[in-house]
Each structure stands twice: as C-alpha cells, then as structure tokens.
Amino acid sequence: MRTRTLVMPSKPTAFLSAMLLVAGVLFPSIPTADGLNAGIAPPGNSNTVGGSKTVPGTAVGIDVRVMTFNIRHGTDEDNDLDLESVADDIESAKAQIVGLQEVDRHRSARSDFVDQAKWLAHRLHMDFAFGLNRKTPPKKGHKKPGLHGVVVLSKFPILSARNHMLTNIKYKHRPTKQRSMLEVVVDVNGTKISVYNTHLDHQRKEQRLAEMKEILAITAQSSRPSILVGDLNSQPFSRVVALAKTQFHDVMAELGEGEEPTFPYDEPDRRIDYILTRGHISARWAAVIDTDSSDHMPVVADLTIATPVEKPAGSPTRLQGGPRIVPHPPAAPRTGPTPIWF
Numbered sequence: 001m002r003t004r005t006l007v008m009p010s011k012p013t014a015f016l017s018a019m020l021l022v023a024g025v026l027f028p029s030i031p032t033a034d035g036l037n038a039g040i041a042p043p044g045n046s047n048t049v050g051g052s053k054t055v056p057g058t059a060v061g062i063d064v065r066v067m068t069f070n071i072r073h074g075t076d077e078d079n080d081l082d083l084e085s086v087a088d089d090i091e092s093a094k095a096q097i098v099g100l101q102e103v104d105r106h107r108s109a110r111s112d113f114v115d116q117a118k119w120l121a122h123r124l125h126m127d128f129a130f131g132l133n134r135k136t137p138p139k140k141g142h143k144k145p146g147l148h149g150v151v152v153l154s155k156f157p158i159l160s161a162r163n164h165m166l167t168n169i170k171y172k173h174r175p176t177k178q179r180s181m182l183e184v185v186v187d188v189n190g191t192k193i194s195v196y197n198t199h200l201d202h203q204r205k206e207q208r209l210a211e212m213k214e215i216l217a218i219t220a221q222s223s224r225p226s227i228l229v230g231d232l233n234s235q236p237f238s239r240v241v242a243l244a245k246t247q248f249h250d251v252m253a254e255l256g257e258g259e260e261p262t263f264p265y266d267e268p269d270r271r272i273d274y275i276l277t278r279g280h281i282s283a284r285w286a287a288v289i290d291t292d293s294s295d296h297m298p299v300v301a302d303l304t305i306a307t308p309v310e311k312p313a314g315s316p317t318r319l320q321g322g323p324r325i326v327p328h329p330p331a332a333p334r335t336g337p338t339p340i341w342f
Helices: 014-019 083-092 116-124 205-219 239-244
Strands: 052-054 061-070 097-105 127-136 146-154 158-165 180-188 191-199 226-231 273-278 281-288 299-305 324-326 339-341
Touching (some): 061 083, 061 191, 061 273, 083 116, 097 191, 097 226, 116 127, 127 158, 146 180, 180 205, 191 205, 205 239
Antiparallel strands (some): 127 146, 158 180, 281 299
C-alpha cells in the first residue's frame, strides 16, 4: 500500500485570513483505509472533530470534516462488488459530510440490485439525499427501475435537496451521458450551509465547460457558505477548474498540495477529484486517502465555517476563528437515515 498523503496548511489566503483568525489546532488522526492508525494527524492541538472553535464568551467557527469519493458503484480494484469497503473508508476517515459519485440504486447485477444510497446511509447512520443522473427500466424479474447518480451523506440534518439536470450536448459520435448536480442545505450545529455534489463528463472538454458554467450559475444564487465537491474529470491546470475558481477556492491548492493525484488508484497520475469552498470557510487540513475500494481515491478535508461573533446591540458583526478548541456535543444519534430524493 502506498504511503498516505498528508497535506499541511501553508499560508492562508488574504481573504480567508481577514475573515477567520484561525490558530493551529490538533484533530484526531485519520486511520488508513484498512483501519490502522498511520500516525498522521492534522496539525495543532485538539480533542474533537465537528466541534466549535471559540474564544471565551463568543461563538465563532464550526469545524466539519468533508469527503468526496467516486465509488464506481461499489466495485474494488478487482472489479468485485465490495460496498462494505466503501463504508469502512468513510467511517475510518470520520467524515461528517460526504459527496459520492457513481452510486447505483436497484441498477443491475453489477451492483447486485442494491439501493446503495440507502444501504450506506443505514450502515453509517447518516442522512442522505440522492441526485438522479440516469434511469433505466426495471430488469427482468425486478420491479424497480435502475437509478444512477450522486449522493450526499451527512451526520448533520439535511434540510432540503434539489437535483439540477445539466444540459447534455447532443453528439453524433460518442454521445455523452446525462449529468446532474445535487444541491442540499445542511444544518451544521445551527449554521446552514449549501453543499453541492457533481460528476462532470469524462469525454469532452466542451461538455465539461458547459456543465461548469451551469453549475456556477446555480451556486451563485446561494449566499450561504458553500462547499462544492465532486469528480470534475479535469486537472488543476484545466479551463474547467480555472472557471470553477472564479467562484470557489480549491482546498488542496490553497493548502499547498494542488498536484496530489487521486486517479487511477493503482498508478495515480492526475487529480480530478475536488473539494471547493466559497464564502466564510477556512481549510485547515486535507489528505488523499490511499484505498483500493474504487478506481478513485477519496479526498478528505477539515474545514472551519465562520459564525458571527455576538456583539452588543448597535455594534458591527464580525467573523472570527478562535485560538483553541472547546469540545462540542456530537450530533444526536439517529435511529435511521432521513432520505431525500429528487
């Protein structure tokens, strides 16, 4: 197994540092994909994930761990169906909000007709929302149609979800497949954020650029702190990523490891999987997880979402991150996932 990559923060951007005065904090180490602790941990001092960083008497930044993962309908490096390995990767990483791509629901024998979105949500005790890309008629002997698309899993409540079908250019030769972007609103300890998950076309740059333009037109309508995750099928130097960065910040690039590859799992040579942020969100740490449970390797990042500092009436509101961790109670346990499907 390759050594897992640890991405250490470099200088914060001028914009984010103005918004968030984030001091170094320590977060629990993330085990390797097989569950063994590799001794790799985010920088600083801490005892919690998903808590709030505070200055005494104030309420400021909320910490959250985010993941993006193209799971190739749950098939591993040998093309064997192994959805449990996908669940183990998510669980070991302690991810709280997860964007998954290439998820099947009752699709076909390739995924054993399993509703993978619902299965993973139950297995991980998370809420979920599903965004449809493509639908096929029921297979012989089965009543439900086959669905394929993207999923957002969340340890925090999902308040709403909407799936946006992206324009599919009609090509005579090598036609492209229908893509979408799933938009959800998540309540992270009282702060509402927008989370977007997408999977862009893999064949043509023209199609990917068209999809990204539509995505940015949609995401621009939200004034909330926003996170865009997904398989963009585009490398960091591409026009597609440059376009995305007109509105979003690339977490890996800002932390100084923008060229770290995520695909393919056996001999990774390109980065096409991204966690992007917009608004008052600061990236503290990120890593590519070495796993063979898919043809992609997941990306995980620790983010801080700024919250207003309470001030006396008449005083201007400001945003700030504090210098230390105060343990925050974990989200209430769930008896089962709350599905939202569009």
